[in-house]
Amino acid sequence: MRRSRSGPAALGAGGSRAGKYGLRTIALSYLALILVLPVGMVFYRTFENGLQPVLQALVDPLTLHALYLTVAIAAIAVPLNTLFGVFCALLMVRRRFLGKSILSVLIDLPFAVSPVVVGLSLVLVYGRTGWLGGWLAENGVRVIFAWPSMVLATIFVSLPFVVREVVPVLQEIGVDQDQAAHTLGATPWQTFWRVTLPAIRSGVTYGVILTTARALGEFGAVSVVSGKIAGRTSTLTVHVEERFQQFDLVGAYTSSLLLAVIALVIVLSMTVLRSKEVGA
Amino acid sequence: MTISAIGITKRFGDFVALDDVSLEVAGGELTALLGPSGSGKSTLLRVIAGLERADAGEVIISGEDATGRPARERGVGFVFQHYAAFKHMTVRENVAFGLSIRHRPKAEIAARVDELLHLVQIDGLAERYPSQLSGGQRQRMALARALAVEPKVLLLDEPFGALDARVRKELRAWLRRLHEEMHVTTVFVTHDQEEAMEVADRIVIMNEGRIEQIGPPRELYERPGNEFVMSFLGPVNKLGDVLVRPHDVELLLEPNGATTVALIDRITYLGFEVRVELELRNGRKLWAQTTRESAAPLEPGKTVHVRPRATRTFDGDGVETVPAGDSPWWDRRVTMEVHHS
Amino acid sequence: MASVPSSSSLVAAGTVAARPAPPKVLRRMKVRRSTWLGVGLVTLYLSVIVLIPLAAVIWHAAELGPAAIWRVVSSPDTRAALQLSLMASVVVAAINAVVGTITAWVLVRDSFPGKTIVNALIDLPFALPTIVAGLTLLALYGPNGPFGVNLAYTRAAVMVALLFVTLPFVVRSVQPVLIELEQDVEEAASALGARGFTVFRRVVLPSLLPAIISGAGLSFARAIGEFGSVVLISGNIPFKTQIAPVRIFALVESGDSAGAAALAVVLLLISLGVLLALAFVQRWGRRGDEEE
Numbered sequence: 001m002r003r004s005r006s007g008p009a010a011l012g013a014g015g016s017r018a019g020k021y022g023l024r025t026i027a028l029s030y031l032a033l034i035l036v037l038p039v040g041m042v043f044y045r046t047f048e049n050g051l052q053p054v055l056q057a058l059v060d061p062l063t064l065h066a067l068y069l070t071v072a073i074a075a076i077a078v079p080l081n082t083l084f085g086v087f088c089a090l091l092m093v094r095r096r097f098l099g100k101s102i103l104s105v106l107i108d109l110p111f112a113v114s115p116v117v118v119g120l121s122l123v124l125v126y127g128r129t130g131w132l133g134g135w136l137a138e139n140g141v142r143v144i145f146a147w148p149s150m151v152l153a154t155i156f157v158s159l160p161f162v163v164r165e166v167v168p169v170l171q172e173i174g175v176d177q178d179q180a181a182h183t184l185g186a187t188p189w190q191t192f193w194r195v196t197l198p199a200i201r202s203g204v205t206y207g208v209i210l211t212t213a214r215a216l217g218e219f220g221a222v223s224v225v226s227g228k229i230a231g232r233t234s235t236l237t238v239h240v241e242e243r244f245q246q247f248d249l250v251g252a253y254t255s256s257l258l259l260a261v262i263a264l265v266i267v268l269s270m271t272v273l274r275s276k277e278v279g280a
Numbered sequence: 281m282t283i284s285a286i287g288i289t290k291r292f293g294d295f296v297a298l299d300d301v302s303l304e305v306a307g308g309e310l311t312a313l314l315g316p317s318g319s320g321k322s323t324l325l326r327v328i329a330g331l332e333r334a335d336a337g338e339v340i341i342s343g344e345d346a347t348g349r350p351a352r353e354r355g356v357g358f359v360f361q362h363y364a365a366f367k368h369m370t371v372r373e374n375v376a377f378g379l380s381i382r383h384r385p386k387a388e389i390a391a392r393v394d395e396l397l398h399l400v401q402i403d404g405l406a407e408r409y410p411s412q413l414s415g416g417q418r419q420r421m422a423l424a425r426a427l428a429v430e431p432k433v434l435l436l437d438e439p440f441g442a443l444d445a446r447v448r449k450e451l452r453a454w455l456r457r458l459h460e461e462m463h464v465t466t467v468f469v470t471h472d473q474e475e476a477m478e479v480a481d482r483i484v485i486m487n488e489g490r491i492e493q494i495g496p497p498r499e500l501y502e503r504p505g506n507e508f509v510m511s512f513l514g515p516v517n518k519l520g521d522v523l524v525r526p527h528d529v530e531l532l533l534e535p536n537g538a539t540t541v542a543l544i545d546r547i548t549y550l551g552f553e554v555r556v557e558l559e560l561r562n563g564r565k566l567w568a569q570t571t572r573e574s575a576a577p578l579e580p581g582k583t584v585h586v587r588p589r590a591t592r593t594f595d596g597d598g599v600e601t602v603p604a605g606d607s608p609w610w611d612r613r614v615t616m617e618v619h620h621s
Numbered sequence: 622m623a624s625v626p627s628s629s630s631l632v633a634a635g636t637v638a639a640r641p642a643p644p645k646v647l648r649r650m651k652v653r654r655s656t657w658l659g660v661g662l663v664t665l666y667l668s669v670i671v672l673i674p675l676a677a678v679i680w681h682a683a684e685l686g687p688a689a690i691w692r693v694v695s696s697p698d699t700r701a702a703l704q705l706s707l708m709a710s711v712v713v714a715a716i717n718a719v720v721g722t723i724t725a726w727v728l729v730r731d732s733f734p735g736k737t738i739v740n741a742l743i744d745l746p747f748a749l750p751t752i753v754a755g756l757t758l759l760a761l762y763g764p765n766g767p768f769g770v771n772l773a774y775t776r777a778a779v780m781v782a783l784l785f786v787t788l789p790f791v792v793r794s795v796q797p798v799l800i801e802l803e804q805d806v807e808e809a810a811s812a813l814g815a816r817g818f819t820v821f822r823r824v825v826l827p828s829l830l831p832a833i834i835s836g837a838g839l840s841f842a843r844a845i846g847e848f849g850s851v852v853l854i855s856g857n858i859p860f861k862t863q864i865a866p867v868r869i870f871a872l873v874e875s876g877d878s879a880g881a882a883a884l885a886v887v888l889l890l891i892s893l894g895v896l897l898a899l900a901f902v903q904r905w906g907r908r909g910d911e912e913e
Contacts, residue, residue, distance in 0.1 A: 027727040030720050034784050038757035045760050088663050095656040109671055112892035114846025116866040117885040120873055121674030124681050131677055155670050176364035179331055183351050183358040184378035198368040217750030220848035224873060237750045256753040263748035271741040
């Protein structure tokens with residue numbers, strides 16, 4: 001077990017007081033300029049003209065629909081990616097097969113693809129001139145410019161998180177507990193539900209939080225595939241841009257505030273979870 | 281509740297973990313699988329349990345062929361070296377697990393769990409989590425958990441390996457007492473020969489995927505079948521082909537019969553036991569294990585006369601032989617090496 | 622000699638002698654069928670969601686033929702966009718490497734009121750939608766910003782936006798390594814007479830380097846594909862502030878999906894290359910750990 005210490009005494013191991021304060025200043029001012037102030041501005045700008053316009057913007061049917069659509073898409077994408085993530089993690093950690101490293105790289109692909117390219121790729125498959133375009137048009141199925149493409153785009157960009165979070169947890173706990181359950185008479189299903197899943201729940205929770213954050217905040221890919229039709233295919237993020245283009249700053253900031261609050265809640269949960277993990 | 285393993289062979293890639301191993305365990309017996317790392321003892325245990333599938337051979341438990349059956353259906357209780365506790369469940373839930381997945385009535389489960397917790401002496405810890413228990417307590421919980429479903433046989437894989445020395449000794453004795461109370465056919469794996477000797481009715485010594493010898497502890501110690509068994513079960517002085525136990529090295533102040541002169545290099549006092557390191561005239565070294573009384577007149581640098589009370593010699597095939605030729609015990613040459621094909 | 626199971630006991634158990642000795646066939650080490658089923662399902666999901674769409678991009682670009690691809694990519698607008706993206710991403714990755722390491726150092730080794738909150742806020746760019754980030758940066762550093770600083774429609778704006786979204790990568794990459802790092806090594810170096818920065822440079826930095834490179838690489842990959850946060854504040858002026866992803870978007874909107882695909886393939890190759898390089902770096906970094 002490695003010993004490690006943090007804190008002021010540790011910094012003193014080789015650094016001077018001036019050095020310490022210097023570093024602290026650099027870090028904190030950078031964070032303030034790039035991170036804290038901008039976010040603070042959202043709150044400020046939103047309520048700049050008082051509470052009333054904000055409330056009006058909130059109950060605007062376009063905003064409400066955008067919110068509903070955002071949540072609905074996430075409600076499909078997140079569970080799917082969670083199921084996939086847990087299943088895939090179990091497969092990669094517990095089973096042997098050829099091509100495991102290739103699979104690992106493929107799962108990381110969404111990190112390397114620009115959201116616009118994600119949108120483009122879906123258009124090239126499901127769009128009018130895309131691979132399935134003809135067949136879809138014949139059968140009257142709308143994917144592009146409709147919610148199915150938005151769901152597909154969201155699943156694409158938020159795919160890796162659950163896998164990436166669950167794999168290390170699975171590796172950590174090993175197979176002993178599962179084998180113990182097996183010798184005690186548990187069927188594979190019982191073992192999964194009562195032993196494996198609870199044991200990996202920290203990884204799953206973390207992964208779900210990250211997936212949800214990504215799904216709720218997706219903009220680029222959804223912009224491309226949805227056609228940004230207000231009231232029909234506008235998610236909350238697309239709505240923000242749309243309001244901005246319409247010079248409705250209050251509307252834009254209000255929706256941004258909504259998203260920022262959600263983001264802060266997410267960040268808070270991550271911190272709480274992380275501290276619980278350390279304490280365990 | 282007998283166990284029969286017949287012709288078990290198991291490979292991991294190129295490594296042969298078990299090579300045509302056969303074993304019989306009688307009902308109610310407490311058997312130790314003893315051997316160094318890589319001897320195959322854990323693998324054999326896991327094959328019996330059904331946690332590994334052998335490449336060849338059969339496993340028969342209580343007269344029923346268990347070879348193709350998954351571990352779940354074999355009626356074995358298994359205790360792991362690192363406890364394999366269900367960390368997210370309380371002690372009570374852990375012990376109750378086997379019963380609750382069989383959907384036994386709650387009252388029955390509660391009663392049985394209480395009974396078991398009492399048996400393994402962790403009564404007051406029922407609502408705690410495994411992380412709040414000491415290693416010894418965790419392992420006792422694991423044992424209670426395994427016993428809860430009334431297994432036909434109990435298998436323990438280095439159960440005390442992760443515990444520190446004092447706890448290990450306590451739990452050893454405790455396991456023996458428990459076995460005498462419950463009489464479940466038990467097989468446990470260990471690399472600690474003292475543990476095996478203290479606890480087991482019969483010891484199965486394994487090396488490199490094969491069984492070297494089977495027998496009660498005393499028989500194995502006093503009549504080892506080959507050099508490996510002899511040196512594994514206790515310290516051994518090797519003088520050419522001749523093997524002498526340190527406690528069989530007699531130290532005399534006057535020459536007497538088959539004694540030879542030795543120079544005392546060093547004397548180490550280990551409580552009751554005294555270790556006397558000696559060097560013979562021909563340069564060979566050996567050490568004697570004796571009591572404080574016997575060692576009292578001895579001093580490093582002095583000479584003493586030594587002779588063995590008993591020696592053993594094994595030929596290349598591991599068969600015990602009478603030492604060849606008439607050179608004295610301390611001057612044996614190493615005989616021609618026999619190479620196994 | 623070893624005691625052999627007495628044949629009488631085995632006969633009594635009714636298992637031996639009643640049938641011929643079982644053939645000692647060594648069963649081959651087979652990969653289980655359920656594993657292949659699982660791999661199949663996973664591959665299916667990945668194909669539908671990721672692989673087939675990406676294949677469509679590559680195919681549509683390849684359809685053009687290499688000559689046409691080159692024409693598209695080297696057209697002035699597109700080339701400028703690519704250059705800007707590359708340059709900005711490299712600069713941003715470099716800045717992050719330095720400032721991110723400092724930040725990680727301060728968060729791990731220093732102590733001040735509110736540190737927990739600051740630590741939590743590092744994750745904000747992960748959670749905040751890119752468009753919101755763009756809007757807030759515009760609010761702060763745009764025409765009506767409180768500081769009178771107006772970066773709108775400048776390259777600096779692009780940089781600031783990219784710095785925002787890539788902020789957590791190096792910090793979160795370096796933090797765990799710093800935490801794990803044995804203090805003793807630093808103290809030993811100190812006791813031997815090395816002063817602060819020397820200790821850092823020769824003892825700490827080498828251990829951190831893989832993590833820093835990893836974080837910088839992730840920053841680069843993220844920056845080069847960034848869209849939402851740049852869209853508002855940069856004005857997307859061709860040749861000046863238009864980055865590659867925005868260019869792709871413009872090509873899609875104007876119906877030139879083949880051209881968009883060509884540029885997309887170039888971007889893909891770049892980020893994939895970076896990711897693969899990162900994987901190698903990680904393996905190199907881990908080698909040092911295994912030696913312990």
